[in-house]
Amino acid sequence: MAKIDVSVETRDQPSPPPSHPNTCPSCHSHYRDDELEQSLWVCSQCGHHFPMRARARIASLADPGSFAEEALELHSEDPLHFFDLRPYTERLAEAEMKTGLADAMVIGRAAIEARQCELAVMDFAFMGGSMGSVVGEKLSRACDSAAEAGLPLVAVTSSGGARMQEGILALMQLPKTVAAVEDLRDAGQALLCVMAHPTTGGVLASFATLGDVLLAEPNALMSFAGPRVVQEITREKLPDDFGRAEQNLRYGHIDAIVPRPELRPTLGRLLRLFDAPE
Amino acid sequence: MPQSEHELRLRDRLGRLKKLPLLGGTQLSGELERLQRQIDRIGDEATDEEIWRKVELARHDQRPYTLDYVERLLDDWFELHGDRALGDDGALIAGLGKLDGRTIVLVGQQKGRDIHERASRRFGMPNPEGYRKAMAAMELAERHGFPVVSLVDTPGAYPGVIAEQHGQGAAIARSQATMARLGVPIVTCVIGEGGSGGAIAIALADRVLMQENAIYSVISPEGCAAILWRDAGQAKKAAAAFRPDATRSLELGVIDDIVAEPEGGAHLDHDQAARLLGEALQESLAELDGVSADDLRRRRRARFRSLGVFA
Numbered sequence: 001m002a003k004i005d006v007s008v009e010t011r012d013q014p015s016p017p018p019s020h021p022n023t024c025p026s027c028h029s030h031y032r033d034d035e036l037e038q039s040l041w042v043c044s045q046c047g048h049h050f051p052m053r054a055r056a057r058i059a060s061l062a063d064p065g066s067f068a069e070e071a072l073e074l075h076s077e078d079p080l081h082f083f084d085l086r087p088y089t090e091r092l093a094e095a096e097m098k099t100g101l102a103d104a105m106v107i108g109r110a111a112i113e114a115r116q117c118e119l120a121v122m123d124f125a126f127m128g129g130s131m132g133s134v135v136g137e138k139l140s141r142a143c144d145s146a147a148e149a150g151l152p153l154v155a156v157t158s159s160g161g162a163r164m165q166e167g168i169l170a171l172m173q174l175p176k177t178v179a180a181v182e183d184l185r186d187a188g189q190a191l192l193c194v195m196a197h198p199t200t201g202g203v204l205a206s207f208a209t210l211g212d213v214l215l216a217e218p219n220a221l222m223s224f225a226g227p228r229v230v231q232e233i234t235r236e237k238l239p240d241d242f243g244r245a246e247q248n249l250r251y252g253h254i255d256a257i258v259p260r261p262e263l264r265p266t267l268g269r270l271l272r273l274f275d276a277p278e
Numbered sequence: 279m280p281q282s283e284h285e286l287r288l289r290d291r292l293g294r295l296k297k298l299p300l301l302g303g304t305q306l307s308g309e310l311e312r313l314q315r316q317i318d319r320i321g322d323e324a325t326d327e328e329i330w331r332k333v334e335l336a337r338h339d340q341r342p343y344t345l346d347y348v349e350r351l352l353d354d355w356f357e358l359h360g361d362r363a364l365g366d367d368g369a370l371i372a373g374l375g376k377l378d379g380r381t382i383v384l385v386g387q388q389k390g391r392d393i394h395e396r397a398s399r400r401f402g403m404p405n406p407e408g409y410r411k412a413m414a415a416m417e418l419a420e421r422h423g424f425p426v427v428s429l430v431d432t433p434g435a436y437p438g439v440i441a442e443q444h445g446q447g448a449a450i451a452r453s454q455a456t457m458a459r460l461g462v463p464i465v466t467c468v469i470g471e472g473g474s475g476g477a478i479a480i481a482l483a484d485r486v487l488m489q490e491n492a493i494y495s496v497i498s499p500e501g502c503a504a505i506l507w508r509d510a511g512q513a514k515k516a517a518a519a520f521r522p523d524a525t526r527s528l529e530l531g532v533i534d535d536i537v538a539e540p541e542g543g544a545h546l547d548h549d550q551a552a553r554l555l556g557e558a559l560q561e562s563l564a565e566l567d568g569v570s571a572d573d574l575r576r577r578r579r580a581r582f583r584s585l586g587v588f589a
Contacts (some may be wrong), residue, residue: 079530079587082519084506133586140583162474162496164506167520168532171474171496172585175482178454179579202496204447205435205475210455224447224475225437229501236439243442253445 024048040260049197049217049260053099054106054123057156057196061264062119066111071141074134075102080167088165091127099126103134104159107142112154113268115275118146120155122203124196129159131203132166136173139207143180147187152274154267156194157208160226161201170202177207190274192267195222195245195254213270214254215263216245222254324525326518333499333517335491336470340545342552343402344371344386344429347469350552351559352377352384358418361410364444368399369436370408370480372415377427378560383419385412385480386429389470402471403436406449409479413456416464425463425563428480433498435476450479457482458579461571465562467537467555468492469544472522484578485562486532488524489555490539494532495522531585535562 023030027046031039040060041050052060058067082088096102104126110119120142122129139155146153162170181191193211195204197220205224216222223230223243231238241247248254258266324332335341348355352375360366372385387404390396412428419426435446457464457480466483472494488494497505499513502520527533537558544551566574 075589077587077589080520080526084516084519133588136586137588164497164502164520166587167496168494168522168527169530169586171478171494172532172582174450174475174478175454175458175582176585178451178482179458179582182455182458183579183583200447202475205450205479206454207451209445209448209451222447223442224435224450225442230437230439230442234438238439242439247443251443251445253448 021050024050042260047218047259049219051124051158052196052260053125054101054121057121058106058108058110058119060260061112061154061156061267062110063112063114067108067119068110069106069108070145071107071138072102074137076132076134076166078165079133079169080165082165082167084165091165095126099123101126103138104129104131105135105138107138107145109145109149109151110154112264112271115268115271116149117151117271118142118149118153120153122156122158122196124158124160124198127163129157129203130161130163130170131159131173131177131206132163132170133173135159135163136176139177140180143184146189147184150187150189152190152192152271153184154192154194154271155207155211156196157199157203158196159199159201159203159208161203174202174206178210181207181210192270192274194258194263194267195220197221200224200226200243209253212274215256215258215266216248216254217263218245218257218259220245222248324521324523326514329517329521329523330514332491332523333493333513335543335545336493338543338545339391341470342544342548343391344384344388344431344469346548347429347552347555348373348375348384350549351375351556352382353379358411358415361407362414363407363410365405365407367405367408367411369402369432370404370412372411374424377556377563380563381422381424382427383415383424384427384429385415386469387432387476387480389431400436402432403434404432404476404479405436405438405441406444406446409435409449409453412480413453416456416460419462420460423462425465425566426457426460426483427559427563428464428466428483430466430468430472430477430481430494431470432473432476433471434473435479447475450475453479454482458582459575461574463563463566463569463574464578465559465566467559468494468524468533469555473498482578482582484566484574484581485534487535487537487558487562488527488533489537489544489551490524491543492524493522494524494527495520530587 024043026048029045041052107120191211195216355375357373371388387402389402390399464483465485466481467487499517500510502516503512504510524536540547540550
């Protein structure tokens, strides 16, 4: 049940969004798991895009049975022996248990509408999709794999930014992925980027915005600094669509906003366009 | 042990260099000296207090800023203004000058000395216009074969509404991409705060140096504390956890050398700090002399692509 919003009268914070993951935060419609799966985690009432897990994303894009995962053995280390309120190693283990993934990115060879490509998909459920050494290395290997096979790379991003627990090495994943993308470019292959909610910080400021074609999902937050940081530091009034895909489209930073059900045919068309003539 | 791996690699390189008959002259013996210096430095681990002291020194309001070094190191300085699209950003400066008789392009963030200059230069936090100005200047360097020197001193890229509307994330990405493509030598030195994406935007270089009391980090200690400890007051703890000091960066292979500062910190003697920085920049540029554009690009990308620790 949604609470009545009394924030205007009481000047309190607005009521918190409903917490159940299957309840739409925008129109409060509630779905069963199988209903959401059927609709690709898009609210059939209002079109809100729920977060989509990496495996589900791959299943929704790749031709059935075509995905062959690569570099799945890569695991994060703890170079700084980082300890905040909890050790980094514990956070990693917990994320691995929760998601069934080794880190926040899955890469591999796939076919989309019968066109071969390399696929790199991020998963926000793994520590906020944060980019540490493993994500950087996987993106870097995906670039090489695409270059060697002479295939385009499709990257689907969803990330809060660099992984603080890896300190300066996390920051170094920005130039690392940029250098890898430049090598892919020199090999003459295309990079197609799909930015899902949210794509912020270090991922936005590296490979995600370097694609030959930049797509975003509706209402995806795509800002370098998060709205709260901007608000706190500048005290500026934020526009309603601050950093959202729609604003980015209006200001000329992306090519198109593609609702999730249209993503597969859109990528299929782009892959055909970038395909070298036989 | 990941901690000593870099040291082992350095010792290995040092051992091999020492075996070579010393006919290589100054360039080779310079490298020997540099490696020995690095190993000596790695020996002593900074304490939490020392790390926080470095954070304070890196932000000291009397610390020399980019233009203080320009004034002392470059002849015939000519500042370039504007991004050729929609503005000129005072938080990031670019220009041409002669370093020891040779024309270079210099880019760097610039903080302000007094309250008005601080505001107009946004405390050294660039907008996308700043990064686009840097890109234009680096492309000019490429066209004319000038080496690029970048001086990093920023708390981070400016987190503003207009900065986002003008494409802050993409500007930082493209500036790095521009550097990954340059066929001229690039030397970077972190001279104060190397804050996150706003710093790395101009730091994808062939040689990355850091001054002794500079810091280089993925997020500010306050930002990290606010997120992980939910309390910005825990900044000291955060800094101790992610260790933004030069020694740790050197150990992890993030930087190639540490540039000494005058006793007590660069703020105590700007002239001496500039002399030491100037020598280090020239030493690095000399090492890159005569390397072909293709080799520069290839090695620069390989250098950054090798960074990271995983199993």
